[in-house]
Amino acid sequence: MNTVLNKQNLISLSQPFNCSPWNYSGIEKVKEIPNERIVDWILVDVRDAATAESAKPGSVVSRQAAFLLDDGSIVDLDGESKIYFYNSIEEQLYVVISHRNHLAIMSSQPINEGEDSWIYDYTTNGNKVYGGELGYKKIDENTWAMVAGNGYRDSEISISDKVYIWTPEVLETKVICQEILVWMEKSTTLTKMKFFRITLGKRARYQ
Numbered sequence: 572m573n574t575v576l577n578k579q580n581l582i583s584l585s586q587p588f589n590c591s592p593w594n595y596s597g598i599e600k601v602k603e604i605p606n607e608r609i610v611d612w613i614l615v616d617v618r619d620a621a622t623a624e625s626a627k628p629g630s631v632v633s634r635q636a637a638f639l640l641d642d643g644s645i646v647d648l649d650g651e652s653k654i655y656f657y658n659s660i661e662e663q664l665y666v667v668i669s670h671r672n673h674l675a676i677m678s679s680q681p682i683n684e685g686e687d688s689w690i691y692d693y694t695t696n697g698n699k700v701y702g703g704e705l706g707y708k709k710i711d712e713n714t715w716a717m718v719a720g721n722g723y724r725d726s727e728i729s730i731s732d733k734v735y736i737w738t739p740e741v742l743e744t745k746v747i748c749q750e751i752l753v754w755m756e757k758s759t760t761l762t763k764m765k766f767f768r769i770t771l772g773k774r775a776r777y778q
Contacts, residue, residue, distance in 0.1 A: 572610045572641045586636035587671060588614045599636040605650030613639040616667035619660050623679055623701045626665040632658045639670070643694055643716075651690055665701075666691060673717040680717040 576582050585600035589661035593614055617633045620626035633656045637645050645668075647654045679701040682691045694714050697704045710716045 572639070573644060574607060574610055574641055576611055577604055577607060577609050582609065582611055586614075587612050588636055588669070593669060595634055595636065597634065597636050599648060601648050605638070605648070608641045610639045610641055611670065613637055613645055614669040615645065615654065616669070617656050617658060617660075618665040618667065618677075619662055620665060621662045621676065623665055626663075626677065626701075630665075631658070632656075664689060666703060668693070669719070670717060676717055679703070749766075 582604050584602070584604070586595065588595040588597070595614060613636070615635050616631050618630040619632045620630040635654055635656065636652045637647055638650060640641055640646055640650075641723040645654060645661055646652060655732050665678050666682060667675055667677040670676040676693060677700065678691050678693070680691075682689050691699075693699050694716065697709060697715050699715065706716045708716055
């Protein structure tokens with residue numbers, strides 16, 4: 572993962588998920604971005620449900636904004652510590668990861684408790700995410716990742732993302748939805764349209 576947003580000072584100092592569709596009212600903020608490995612903000616939802624199919628919005632027991640590192644791990648606001656949730660899980664633990672312009676993902680399997688933490692690696696296989704390859708992308712032989720290009724911040728990469736968000740802003744840095752930065756790397760339109768065709772039709776499978 573690249574840290575271009577960080578290098579260009581385009582990461583907000585306060586959590587950016589206080590608008591639709593997340594409407595998260597958390598007060599997470601920092602005085603400065605803690606280190607050069609920070610990629611961007613990420614939103615983590617903890618859900619308590621019997622199955623992945625039943626892990627709907629009503630099953631959310633906690634939410635927290637945190638930082639995403641360049642190796643794909645999620646850390647607390649100091650840029651290195653684990654994030655903590657102080658909730659009891661009665662059934663099974665499922666975790667949803669959201670980013671401002673990627674399709675959100677949810678663990679397809681219950682997350683089991685380790686010796687001192689709950690760990691789940693989404694990157695090792697397409698079936699690690701609920702809905703599988705429909706809402707996930709293989710980026711190399713051994714790694715899967717979230718699908719980029721979700722300009723409308725909904726559950727699908729559609730032609731509307733291209734016509735109304737992607738094409739007009741392909742060479743721009745723009746601020747929308749208060750502190751959310753929609754940033755498009757400066758390159759040729761041809762390169763961007765090729766990337767968009769790869770992700771077109773991808774769809775998140777959770778609610």
